[in-house]
Amino acid sequence: MYFDVTRELSENILIFPGGDPPPAFTTEDHGAYLLTLLSLSTHTGTHIDAPSHYLKDERTVDRIDPDRLIGPCRVVDLGTVRSIDVADLRGRVEGASRILLKTRFSGEKTFSPDFPHLTPAAAAFLVEAGIVCVGIDSPSIEGFEGDGSVHRSLLDEDIAIIELLDLSAVPEGEYMMTALPLRLKGLDGxxxxxxxxxxxxHVR
Structure with a gap:
C-alpha cells in the first residue's frame, strides 16, 4: 500500500504570502495536441528546500544526494502542537534517519500565520539526532516570524527539508519514502x- 502525500498543485494551492506568487497555468490548443505553460515559484506546493535557499551557496537542489530523499522514513503525529519543541520529539525520532511531522495543518487549504513549526532548539535536536531529511505538512519548517535560524541550522548540515506535505491520511508509523524534486540546475528548491x-x- 502506498500514500501520495503530495499536495495537488493547482492555481488554488495554498501559498506563503509575501514571497511566492500564485501559480499560473495557461493551456494552449495546438490542434493535434495541448501544451500548458507553467509559472510558479520553486517553493510552490509540496516542495524541497536546498541549502542555497537560505545559505546562498553552491548546494543547489540538483545537488541534493538522493540517498537523503529515498529510504526508510518515520511519520510522527504531533496532533495540535503548534510550536514543536525538543520535548515533543524526544523519544520519538531516535533510530530514524528521515522523519515527517504530521500536525493539525494536514489538509488545510488556506494560509494561517499560526501554522505548526520547529523551534530553533528542536532543529538543533534533529541535527544532533543524525536526521538527514525532515518534512512537515505546514507551509514552512520555521515559524511565520522566524529569522531563518531554523532553516540555516538544518540546511547547513545538508538536512533536506520538505514542506507543505499532506499527511492527513497517513497513520503514525514506519514507511519507505521516495521524495523527488525536479532536477533544476542551480536553483534553490x-x-x-x-x-x-x-x-x-503502525506504531503509536
Missing part, C-alpha cells in the same frame, strides 16, 4: 512528488 510505501504495523 523545487516542487516535489512524495510517496510513502507502507512497511508494516
Amino acid at each position: 523545487s516542487p516535489a512528488r512524495v510517496i510513502l510505501t507502507d512497511r508494516g504495523p
Whole structure:
C-alpha cells in the first residue's frame, strides 16, 4: 500500500504570502495536441528546500544526494502542537534517519500565520539526532516570524527539508519514502512528488 502525500498543485494551492506568487497555468490548443505553460515559484506546493535557499551557496537542489530523499522514513503525529519543541520529539525520532511531522495543518487549504513549526532548539535536536531529511505538512519548517535560524541550522548540515506535505491520511508509523524534486540546475528548491510505501504495523 502506498500514500501520495503530495499536495495537488493547482492555481488554488495554498501559498506563503509575501514571497511566492500564485501559480499560473495557461493551456494552449495546438490542434493535434495541448501544451500548458507553467509559472510558479520553486517553493510552490509540496516542495524541497536546498541549502542555497537560505545559505546562498553552491548546494543547489540538483545537488541534493538522493540517498537523503529515498529510504526508510518515520511519520510522527504531533496532533495540535503548534510550536514543536525538543520535548515533543524526544523519544520519538531516535533510530530514524528521515522523519515527517504530521500536525493539525494536514489538509488545510488556506494560509494561517499560526501554522505548526520547529523551534530553533528542536532543529538543533534533529541535527544532533543524525536526521538527514525532515518534512512537515505546514507551509514552512520555521515559524511565520522566524529569522531563518531554523532553516540555516538544518540546511547547513545538508538536512533536506520538505514542506507543505499532506499527511492527513497517513497513520503514525514506519514507511519507505521516495521524495523527488525536479532536477533544476542551480536553483534553490523545487516542487516535489512524495510517496510513502507502507512497511508494516503502525506504531503509536
